[in-house]
Amino acid sequence: MKTRTIIIAAASMLLAAASCQQKEQKAPIGLITEPTPASTNVNGKEYPKINPDLSVVFQVNAPEAETVILDLGKQYPMAKNADGIWEVTSEPQVPGFHYYSLIVDGVKVADPSSQLFYGTGMMCSAIEIPEVGVDFYLPQDVPHGEIRMQRYWSDLTQSWRTCYVYVPAEYDQNPSKRYPVLYIYHGGGEDETGWAIQGKADNIMDNLIAGKEAVPMLLVMDRGEALVPNARMADGPRSMFNFSSVDMLASQELIPMIDSKYRTIADRDHRAITGLSMGGFIAWSVGLNHPELFAYIGGFSGSGMAQNPDAYPASLNDQYKLLFISTGSDESPQMHSTVTNFRDVLEKNGVKHIFYESMGTGHEWLNWRRCLKEFAPMLFKD
Amino acid sequence: MKTRTIIIAAASMLLAAASCQQKEQKAPIGLITEPTPASTNVNGKEYPKINPDLSVVFQVNAPEAETVILDLGKQYPMAKNADGIWEVTSEPQVPGFHYYSLIVDGVKVADPSSQLFYGTGMMCSAIEIPEVGVDFYLPQDVPHGEIRMQRYWSDLTQSWRTCYVYVPAEYDQNPSKRYPVLYIYHGGGEDETGWAIQGKADNIMDNLIAGKEAVPMLLVMDRGEALVPNARMADGPRSMFNFSSVDMLASQELIPMIDSKYRTIADRDHRAITGLSMGGFIAWSVGLNHPELFAYIGGFSGSGMAQNPDAYPASLNDQYKLLFISTGSDESPQMHSTVTNFRDVLEKNGVKHIFYESMGTGHEWLNWRRCLKEFAPMLFKD
Numbered sequence: 001m002k003t004r005t006i007i008i009a010a011a012s013m014l015l016a017a018a019s020c021q022q023k024e025q026k027a028p029i030g031l032i033t034e035p036t037p038a039s040t041n042v043n044g045k046e047y048p049k050i051n052p053d054l055s056v057v058f059q060v061n062a063p064e065a066e067t068v069i070l071d072l073g074k075q076y077p078m079a080k081n082a083d084g085i086w087e088v089t090s091e092p093q094v095p096g097f098h099y100y101s102l103i104v105d106g107v108k109v110a111d112p113s114s115q116l117f118y119g120t121g122m123m124c125s126a127i128e129i130p131e132v133g134v135d136f137y138l139p140q141d142v143p144h145g146e147i148r149m150q151r152y153w154s155d156l157t158q159s160w161r162t163c164y165v166y167v168p169a170e171y172d173q174n175p176s177k178r179y180p181v182l183y184i185y186h187g188g189g190e191d192e193t194g195w196a197i198q199g200k201a202d203n204i205m206d207n208l209i210a211g212k213e214a215v216p217m218l219l220v221m222d223r224g225e226a227l228v229p230n231a232r233m234a235d236g237p238r239s240m241f242n243f244s245s246v247d248m249l250a251s252q253e254l255i256p257m258i259d260s261k262y263r264t265i266a267d268r269d270h271r272a273i274t275g276l277s278m279g280g281f282i283a284w285s286v287g288l289n290h291p292e293l294f295a296y297i298g299g300f301s302g303s304g305m306a307q308n309p310d311a312y313p314a315s316l317n318d319q320y321k322l323l324f325i326s327t328g329s330d331e332s333p334q335m336h337s338t339v340t341n342f343r344d345v346l347e348k349n350g351v352k353h354i355f356y357e358s359m360g361t362g363h364e365w366l367n368w369r370r371c372l373k374e375f376a377p378m379l380f381k382d
Numbered sequence: 383m384k385t386r387t388i389i390i391a392a393a394s395m396l397l398a399a400a401s402c403q404q405k406e407q408k409a410p411i412g413l414i415t416e417p418t419p420a421s422t423n424v425n426g427k428e429y430p431k432i433n434p435d436l437s438v439v440f441q442v443n444a445p446e447a448e449t450v451i452l453d454l455g456k457q458y459p460m461a462k463n464a465d466g467i468w469e470v471t472s473e474p475q476v477p478g479f480h481y482y483s484l485i486v487d488g489v490k491v492a493d494p495s496s497q498l499f500y501g502t503g504m505m506c507s508a509i510e511i512p513e514v515g516v517d518f519y520l521p522q523d524v525p526h527g528e529i530r531m532q533r534y535w536s537d538l539t540q541s542w543r544t545c546y547v548y549v550p551a552e553y554d555q556n557p558s559k560r561y562p563v564l565y566i567y568h569g570g571g572e573d574e575t576g577w578a579i580q581g582k583a584d585n586i587m588d589n590l591i592a593g594k595e596a597v598p599m600l601l602v603m604d605r606g607e608a609l610v611p612n613a614r615m616a617d618g619p620r621s622m623f624n625f626s627s628v629d630m631l632a633s634q635e636l637i638p639m640i641d642s643k644y645r646t647i648a649d650r651d652h653r654a655i656t657g658l659s660m661g662g663f664i665a666w667s668v669g670l671n672h673p674e675l676f677a678y679i680g681g682f683s684g685s686g687m688a689q690n691p692d693a694y695p696a697s698l699n700d701q702y703k704l705l706f707i708s709t710g711s712d713e714s715p716q717m718h719s720t721v722t723n724f725r726d727v728l729e730k731n732g733v734k735h736i737f738y739e740s741m742g743t744g745h746e747w748l749n750w751r752r753c754l755k756e757f758a759p760m761l762f763k764d
Contacts, residue, residue, distance in 0.1 A: 042500075042503070042504055042505065043503075043573070043607075060489070061489075062487070062488060062489040063488060064487050064488025064489070065486075065487045065488060065489055066448065066487060067446075068489075102491075104447075104486050104487060104489050104491065105444070105446050105447045105448065105486060105487045106444060106445060106446025106447060107442065107443075107444040107446070107447055107450075107486050107491070108494065109484075109486065109489075109491035109492065109494065110491065110492050110494075110498070110505065112490065112491065112492075112504045112505075113504075114505075115505065116492070116498050116505040118424075121424070121425075122424055122494045122495075123424065123492065123494075123496075123497065123498040123505060139533055139535075139542040141535065144532075144533045144534070146530040146531060146532055147530070147531045148528040148529070148530045148531075149528060149529045149530075149531075149578070149584070150526075150528055151521055151526045151584070152526070153521075153523070160521040172643075175557035191425070196531070202531070202533070225425075261554075
């Protein structure tokens with residue numbers, strides 16, 4: 001199809017020149033053949049620049065600064081050149097989506113050259129390191145669904161909230177058809193924009209649905225946080241694993257709103273819930289608390305509580321059609337064991353489940369994009 | 383309706399307590415009665431904090447920095463306290479949406495406590511100063527439309543683009559009804575997210591449509607920039623006022639895509655185009671170049687070229703149903719005169735038009751929100 005469009009474009013000399021040239025020079029998807037500005041840079045910015053070995057050159061203009069450090073998980077002191085430009089080249093990076101910051105004279109700030117993403121509790125710089133030959137999360141030449149920003153009033157929190165709703169490409173073409181729904185939560189320090197922006201959930205679902213791997217479904221991306229007066233979910237570690245507020249909001253307000261505004265199949269057999277990291281714990285907590293609402297539960301780099309094995313009896317398999325957990329092979333031992341210890345609990349209790357490990361990825365979005373690609377095709381098929 | 387929901391909520395002691403309390407304490411919309419965190423702060427951040435006189439207290443934790451300056455249009459040197467927290471209180475601010483930065487040892491950075499917005503060519507901090515009694519751009523208890531992120535492939539630029547499309551609340555309830563479309567562009571250094579995020583266009587349209595002031599319509603928010611190979615629009619001042627690439631993209635790709643994916647009334651009488659600042663110049667340039675596509679043209683703080691008076695003959699009134707221009711009373715003399723000089727040209731040439739001046743606002747988003755509120759009700763009524 002692209003070939004055809006290019007032939008058509010060829011009618012215009014100007015375009016023909018440009019696009020054919022592009023065509024010839026086109027490298028395999030994700031292959032870096034020369035130093036290339038990151039796709040996560042602000043429109044038109046040259047740095048950060050990814051080298052063929054996946055090392056990254058960072059630059060910032062800060063003539064008056066005393067010290068500038070790149071914080072990419074590992075810290076790299078930057079060096080100032082004669083023009084006052086600070087620069088450093090990182091070690092080769094693993095493919096994936098990596099948050100980073102600049103530390104200017106001790107102040108952690110965002111890189112003005114980077115697009116910013118709500119992560120780590122602030123608007124944060126990040127760099128996308130492509131993976132050669134991998135395009136499941138990239139826009140492809142397939143029908144495209146939409147992500148819709150849905151505002152709704154919450155009596156529980158006495159506030160307006162916005163959730164993001166993915167609808168498949170066919171949604172508006174089938175005004176009488178109803179669809180199953182996957183509720184999917186972000187991680188700690190992120191918000192409802194995570195799956196839409198960092199997660200590229202719309203591309204992943206467009207591609208899975210076009211390839212007939214997943215059935216057409218809606219995704220609902222709401223904030224995994226709800227400041228319900230006198231409830232305590234949102235005030236930090238002390239209540240990190242108390243999801244009662246999110247549970248109340250999802251079961252009493254979010255799901256009824258979605259079922260009223262969208263053409264959903266409003267029963268448990270056509271509802272799934274998952275999330276990443278903190279969102280995975282939310283999904284398992286809310287999902288197990290509401291068998292009347294959900295038949296499928298997933299958790300990516302976050303799931304149930306290994307410390308509480310009795311809460312996960314084999315009888316869960318009678319209630320739920322799917323129990324899915326996953327982690328990245330390169331996550332920190334502590335993160336990794338959170339999930340593998342829980343897997344051991346499920347196995348010890350004889351709870352049938354799916355365990356997926358994303359090889360070579362850490363606690364980051366490429367990992368979770370792969371998890372969604374694994375999880376979504378298992379939903380709503382019977 | 384809120385009262386009713388609160389009575390219902392009262393069934394739950396917990397909620398009743400919270401919501402009634404809130405009810406009693408509720409001040410008039412936009413009135414700051416005590417130092418209050420800005421609505422533009424990142425979730426839960428205490429600073430920037432707006433005082434009742436609309437002065438603003440800014441803080442940043444930077445113990446090792448030598449100098450920290452708040453750049454709020456005017457620069458305010460900040461002072462460091464014993465804990466290494468830098469603080470300054472600005473002069474009283476005019477209501478509106480103001481971009482700002484922190485300058486840490488000479489480096490212009492975003493405030494980690496602020497939500498960030500794509501403006502000034504980077505992700506930029508901003509503070510919303512509320513206006514007492516003004517809620518036309520706030521979410522209200524009315525039916526809510528949606529903003530949909532629409533990806534589309536552009537042959538002209540050989541790239542995937544995303545435009546934002548507002549659809550009115552009734553859109554999905556009337557699967558056979560077709561709607562007029564307003565194409566609306568952002569300003570220089572901003573992008574397609576501007577009207578959706580800073581502009582609060584969905585709230586403004588929801589409220590206008592619910593109040594029967596504007597007819598239900600779609601808004602299409604695309605990027606006012608297109609890197610068409612060998613065309614020059616996007617490389618800076620030299621081609622600042624050459625919108626041929628955007629013109630090609632809008633007329634050849636964007637409009638056909640929208641008319642194919644949405645239930646539009648696909649004729650000139652049901653299409654309008656406007657924008658702010660650079661986007662206003664885009665709207666007048668593209669609108670006048672395509673009388674076959676548009677019957678309504680607007681420009682907010684940016685319009686036509688006073689330097690080229692012959693391009694605006696009285697006969698325009700035979701072609702177009704509405705020619706709208708506007709500016710803010712407190713914009714810089716240069717910005718202000720750009721529009722008023724063009725108004726003089728229209729008057730001299732006998733071109734009937736609407737001129738609107740937003741009193742007390744500068745070259746910022748409260749100004750442009752008001753312009754949309756004035757402009758949208760004039761569209762598609764005959």
